[in-house]
Amino acid sequence: xxxxxxxxxxxxxxxxxxxxxxxxxxxxxxxxxxxxxxxxxxxxxxxxxxxxxxxxxxxxxxxxxxxxxxxxxxxxxxxxxxxxxxxxxxxxxxxxxxxxxxxxxxxxxxxxxxxxxxxxxxxxxxxxxxxxxxxxxxxxxxxxxxxxxxxxxxxxxxxxxxxxxxxxxxxxxxxxxxxxxxxxxxxxxxxxxxxxxxxxxxxxxxxxxxxxxxxxxxxxxxxxxxxxxxxxxxxxxxxxxxxxxxxxxxxxxxxxxxxxxxxxxxxxxxxxxxxxxxxxxxxxxxxxxxxxxxxxxxxxxxxxxxxxxxxxxxxxxxxxxxxxxxxxxxxxxxxxxxxxxxxxxxxxxxxxxxxxxxxxxxxxxxxxxxxxxxxxxxxxxxxxxxxxxxxxxxxxxxxxxxxxxxxxxxxxxxxxxxxxx
Amino acid sequence: xxxxxxxxxxxxxxxxxxxxxxxxxxxxxxxxxxxxxxxxxxxxxxxxxxxxxxxxxxxxxxxxxxxxxxxxxxxxxxxxxxxxxxxxxxxxxxxxxxxxxxxxxxxxxxxxxxxxxxxxxxxxxxxxxxxxxxxxxxxxxxxxxxxxxxxxxxxxxxxxxxxxxxxxxxxxxxxxxxxxxxxxxxxxxxxxxxxxxxxxxxxxxxxxxxxxxxxxxxxxxxxxxxxxxxxxxxxxxxxxxxxxxxxxxxxxxxxxxxxxxxxxxxxxxxxxxxxxxxxxxxxxxxxxxxxxxxxxxxxxxxxxxxxxxxxxxxxxxxxxxxxxxxxxxxxxxxxxxxxxxxxxxxxxxxxxxxxxxxxxxxxxxxxxxxxxxxxxxxxxxxxxxxxxxxxxxxxxxxxxxxxxxxxxxxxxxxxxxxxxx
Numbered sequence: 148x149x150x151x152x153x154x155x156x157x158x159x160x161x162x163x164x165x166x167x168x169x170x171x172x173x174x175x176x177x178x179x180x181x182x183x184x185x186x187x188x189x190x191x192x193x194x195x196x197x198x199x200x201x202x203x204x205x206x207x208x209x210x211x212x213x214x215x216x217x218x219x220x221x222x223x224x225x226x227x228x229x230x231x232x233x234x235x236x237x238x239x240x241x242x243x244x245x246x247x248x249x250x251x252x253x254x255x256x257x258x259x260x261x262x263x264x265x266x267x268x269x270x271x272x273x274x275x276x277x278x279x280x281x282x283x284x285x286x287x288x289x290x291x292x293x294x295x296x297x298x299x300x301x302x303x304x305x306x307x308x309x310x311x312x313x314x315x316x317x318x319x320x321x322x323x324x325x326x327x328x329x330x331x332x333x334x335x336x337x338x339x340x341x342x343x344x345x346x347x348x349x350x351x352x353x354x355x356x357x358x359x360x361x362x363x364x365x366x367x368x369x370x371x372x373x374x375x376x377x378x379x380x381x382x383x384x385x386x387x388x389x390x391x392x393x394x395x396x397x398x399x400x401x402x403x404x405x406x407x408x409x410x411x412x413x414x415x416x417x418x419x420x421x422x423x424x425x426x427x428x429x430x431x432x433x434x435x436x437x438x439x440x441x442x443x444x445x446x447x448x449x450x451x452x453x454x455x456x457x458x459x460x461x462x463x464x465x466x467x468x469x470x471x472x473x474x475x476x477x478x479x480x481x482x483x484x485x486x487x488x489x490x491x492x493x494x495x496x497x498x499x500x501x502x503x504x505x506x507x508x509x510x511x512x513x514x515x516x517x518x519x520x521x522x523x524x525x526x527x528x529x530x531x532x533x534x535x536x537x538x539x540x541x542x543x544x545x546x547x548x549x550x551x552x553x554x555x556x557x558x559x560x561x562x563x564x565x566x567x568x
Numbered sequence: 569x570x571x572x573x574x575x576x577x578x579x580x581x582x583x584x585x586x587x588x589x590x591x592x593x594x595x596x597x598x599x600x601x602x603x604x605x606x607x608x609x610x611x612x613x614x615x616x617x618x619x620x621x622x623x624x625x626x627x628x629x630x631x632x633x634x635x636x637x638x639x640x641x642x643x644x645x646x647x648x649x650x651x652x653x654x655x656x657x658x659x660x661x662x663x664x665x666x667x668x669x670x671x672x673x674x675x676x677x678x679x680x681x682x683x684x685x686x687x688x689x690x691x692x693x694x695x696x697x698x699x700x701x702x703x704x705x706x707x708x709x710x711x712x713x714x715x716x717x718x719x720x721x722x723x724x725x726x727x728x729x730x731x732x733x734x735x736x737x738x739x740x741x742x743x744x745x746x747x748x749x750x751x752x753x754x755x756x757x758x759x760x761x762x763x764x765x766x767x768x769x770x771x772x773x774x775x776x777x778x779x780x781x782x783x784x785x786x787x788x789x790x791x792x793x794x795x796x797x798x799x800x801x802x803x804x805x806x807x808x809x810x811x812x813x814x815x816x817x818x819x820x821x822x823x824x825x826x827x828x829x830x831x832x833x834x835x836x837x838x839x840x841x842x843x844x845x846x847x848x849x850x851x852x853x854x855x856x857x858x859x860x861x862x863x864x865x866x867x868x869x870x871x872x873x874x875x876x877x878x879x880x881x882x883x884x885x886x887x888x889x890x891x892x893x894x895x896x897x898x899x900x901x902x903x904x905x906x907x908x909x910x911x912x913x914x915x916x917x918x919x920x921x922x923x924x925x926x927x928x929x930x931x932x933x934x935x936x937x938x939x940x941x942x943x944x945x946x947x948x949x950x951x952x953x954x955x956x957x958x959x960x961x962x963x964x965x966x967x968x969x970x971x972x973x974x975x976x977x978x979x980x981x982x983x984x985x986x987x988x989x
Contacts, residue, residue: 237796237843237851279845306844345801364800366846375658375955378835378858379785380766380927383826385951390836394818401812405804414799415811416846418839422658423727424700425787425837425856425894426928427954430658435846437799473846506801507847530806533848534796 152260152556154548159252160541166192166232166248167240176535177240180305181233181275181286182210182314187321189232193251193272194322200258206325209290209297210274210318213328216254218267218559224333225267226558227518228253228551230341231276231287231510238277239537241527241544246340247272249548253555264559266335273510274318280305283366283474288510291331292517334518336485336558336565339511340551341522342539346530347503354546355500356524357489359481361512362412362441362504365450366474368433369396369457373466375422375430387465389432390420396460397434400453411449412439412506435473441504443478479512484565485521492553498546507532519565523550573681573977575969580673581962587613587653587669588661597956598661601726602654602696602707603631603735608742610653610665614672614693615743621679627746630711630718631695631739634749637675639688639980645754646688647980648939649674649972651762652697652708652931659698660958662948662965667761668693670969674976685980687756694931695739701726704787704895709931712752713938755939757906757979757986760932761972762943763960767951768924775967776921777945778910780902782933783833783862783925786871787895789854790817790878794887796843796851808886810853811841817881818855821874832870833860833927856894862925864899900933905986906942906979913974919967928953940986944971 169189170179179185190212194204197214205213212232215225230246250270257264273291278284281303290297301312319327343349348356373387397415404413418434436453440446454470461468486502493500503524511520525547528538590610591600600606611633615625618635626634633653636646651667671691678685694712699705702724711718722733740748764770769777794808818836825834839855857874861867875891882889907923914921924945932941946968949959 235843235845235848237848277845278847282846284847343801344798346806362800374952376951377765377928377953378837379783379833379860379929380764380951380953381833382830385767388822388835390818390839391822394815394822394836397811397815398819401809401815409803412800412802414809414847414849415815416799416841416848416850417844418811418841420837420839422656423838424656424698424954425703426699426705426835426858427656427658427837428835429837430955437847439800507798508800530797530801531795532798532801533843533845534851 150260152256152262152552154252154256154545154552156545159249159544159548162248162252163240163244166244170234172237172535174535176537177234177238178236179234180236180280181277182318183280186233187318190272190322194325198324200255202254204325205328206319206322207328209287210315211287211291212272212325214251214254214270216257216268219263219265221267223266224335225269226555227269227271227334227337228555229271230339232272233275233277235277235279235533237535239532239534241342241537241539242344242532243276245342245539245544249340249551252548253552256552264556265562266559268555268559276510281311285508285510285513288513292513294513294516337511337514337518337520338485338551338554339509339522340547341509341524342527342532343524344507344527344530344532348524348526349528349530353499353501354525354543355493355498355550356503357486357500358505358522358524359486359502360441360504361479361508362439362506363443363446363478364474364476364508365438365446365472367436367438367450367453368471368473369436370431370433370469371461371466372431373464376428378426378428381428386428388428389466390429392460392464392466393418393432393434395463396457399456399460404449410441439506441478476508476512479515481515481521482519482565485519488557489521489523489550489554492550492557496549496553498550523547571681573677573683573973575673575677575966575973577966580670580965580969583669583673584661584665587665591655593658593956595956597958598655598659599657600655601657601701602698603739604701607654608739611693611743615746619745621676623675625746626749627740627743628749630708631736632708632712633693633746635672635675635691637678637689640684640686642688644687645756646690647976648690648692648755648758649976650692651760653693654696654698656698656700656954658956660953660955662763662958662960663765663953664697666763666960666965670761670972673969674973677973685977686983687980689976689980697931702732706929706931706934709934713934715934715937758932758935758939758941759906759972759975760930760943761968762930762945763948763953764945765928765948765951765953769945769947770949770951772922774920774922775946775964776914776919776971777924778907778921779926779943779945780907780923781862781925782900782929783860783927784864784867784899785895785897785929786859786867786893788857788859788871788874789892789894790857791852791854791890792882792887793852794885797849799847799849802849807849809849810887811850813881813885813887814839814853814855816884817878820877820881825870829866831862860927862899897929897933900936902936902942903940903986906940909978910942910944910971910975913971913978916974917970919971944968
């Protein structure tokens with residue numbers, strides 16, 4: 148006996164509130180960084196809910212977490228939906244959690260209604276999408292897509308001094324109920340619901356964004372090395388001031404890159420210096436540059452500009468310059484058949500939608516390499532994300548989840564391949 | 569029975585090596601920051617040596633440490649000699665330790681030779697000259713001079729999370745053998761031997777610098793506050809980027825201040841940002857500016873320039889700008905009678921010397937407010953200090969200590985007041 152599956156709105160909103168309490172910050176945000184005790188607690192809560200509903204629970208070597216509802220033909224490739232549960236150090240309540248918990252709500256809604264689907268449906272929470280505690284971000288989805296084995300990052304060190312190897316083992320060990328998966332299951336399609344993290348949907352009052360592509364991202368780590376010396380006694384011509392070189396380079400890049408190309412994005416999000424004393428000229432400064440552009444060639448040009456600008460600044464202040472790439476994500480284009488399926492789902496409910504490009508990278512960028520993928524965006528207030536003030540209206544949460552449910556049902560009952568694959 | 573007092577060179581060099589071992593860093597420097605366990609150990613070692621030679625040991629509420637050799641008329645104001653024992657986090661072996669241990673060698677040399685002086689002679693190790701763990705520097709000498717009671721800084725917090733109040737009590741408590749001094753003794757004169765921390769003496773091959781004045785210093789703390797936002801999705805016009813504002817301000821100041829006035833010094837030695845994630849536009853950046861000039865009016869003009877430049881940079885990046893003064897030390901001029909006494913001491917031993925201004929501030933700047941003061945400089949290699957590579961030749965150490973000994977003997981046997989006071 149089955150009825151029409153529908154999202155249980157109050158349950159989904161309660162679920163978002165319950166997960167926002169794990170790692171809650173005084174300012175109303177969330178600090179639940181990848182592989183931290185808070186992250187483990189969130190994974191446990193989700194796994195327990197899945198087991199109580201009779202779904203199967205799996206994790207893989209990268210601690211990606213999977214919750215599976217069997218299909219009528221359980222041998223068919225699964226429809227994968229989900230996102231991530233980790234947050235920025237001063238992150239919001241929706242980035243990642245929205246897509247993961249809405250996907251789980253889809254599973255519960257199908258179960259509540261007794262709806263059988265031809266294909267199995269799996270919810271995924273990918274490990275370390277944010278990359279704030281261990282760079283790079285999207286480790287879980289990169290490992291899932293076979294781009295990098297997770298072992299490649301075992302030696303990564305968090306600012307809090309914990310090695311990834313240790314924290315990964317602790318995270319896996321904290322969920323003994325999960326069956327370990329040693330091979331990637333076949334995926335029919337992957338869909339990720341996420342907040343836009345930008346201002347477009349809100350400004351145009353459109354509740355659903357259909358993401359057609361993700362811009363490319365490069366993370367670079369720049370290190371200037373000069374010489375520590377006394378602030379009071381060292382004349383300009385004797386100074387090898389790594390902080391002066393860094394300021395010079397950053398100021399020059401900030402003054403030109405985005406002013407000359409409105410599609411470009413350049414951010415220095417991290418900077419540390421040594422020895423860090425008021426009256427000592429800094430010997431060494433290390434900072435990160437996050438560079439983005441929807442066009443791969445323009446992105447490569449930007450990297451070249453960064454390298455030249457830094458070399459000039461280093462030379463001007465008698466410092467050596469070293470630049471290390473931390474992350475290089477080419478721009479990605481999503482599956483047209485999935486894009487139209489999302490638009491069809493919106494149309495059938497009378498929900499306005501628009502196509503758009505994602506300024507942020509997401510796990511879907513990597514899953515897209517191995518299976519047809521797409522993303523659904525909903526608006527967030529003032530476009531603010533990676534910020535404790537991140538906020539999404541309830542009605543947008545519910546429209547996003549309803550769209551994801553309809554799309555999942557559509558895909559999970561298809562027996563033909565998606566067009567173009 | 570007394571002979572001519574002479575510095576025991578090997579003993580002084582062994583003493584410098586023994587103290588350099590306390591807080592020794594792998595790169596050959598010293599990390600013995602104020603009121604740390606290492607600082608306590610150094611104070612203990614010095615106090616034990618003093619007690620074993622029969623000198624009296626005192627400390628005051630600011631944990632300034634005094635070692636007193638009685639005079640023939642012990643009621644006369646004492647000749648005070650010494651410096652400090654604390655270091656920068658990646659400091660050298662001579663900054664502070666040279667002046668303190670040479671002063672102690674003077675006491676021992678007098679004792680070895682059985683020389684009696686009319687006035688008592690005291691060695692002092694002032695607390696927290698460096699200011700790296702707790703700003704401002706020269707807390708001990710400022711408290712000693714009655715400019716600020718040490719209680720004013722009780723709430724100061726070290727980067728390692730320890731409150732000054734706690735560390736000060738622990739430091740005082742670690743030396744129960746010392747008699748607590750509740751009033752400042754009368755001081756006839758104060759002389760501090762120190763390394764130049766600049767390149768002049770070495771370049772001119774002059775072993776002794778006679779310091780006539782110390783340039784003024786201002787420490788400012790600048791905070792830009794903008795808004796955290798996603799690095800990939802936020803266009804330039806929506807960015808309130810505190811790091812971009814800081815880079816803009818620092819680059820502008822570094823490009824102009826020292827280029828336009830070779831006597832000026834400007835250093836950004838510390839910078840921290842929040843939240844500190846590669847892909848998040850920084851909400852807040854805080855950095856220090858160390859400003860110096862031998863002329864008080866020019867120094868005030870520089871502060872005004874810093875304030876204007878920061879305000880402009882903040883506005884350009886949509887940030888609020890706050891500037892907090894951490895330290896304000898007016899330039900100081902030393903006692904002419906002491907300056908000639910140092911020159912006389914050098915002349916009688918045939919040691920070349922030259923008058924000079926100090927680019928660094930020192931405890932003598934503050935003691936000078938309450939007693940005639942002066943400083944003796946010796947060269948350090950390449951002018952490098954506040955650096956683990958700081959190095960002084962043995963022969964310069966011995967010439968400096970011999971000059972200090974002769975000067976101390978001269979002053980400790982004077983019964984008339986110093987000219988000009």
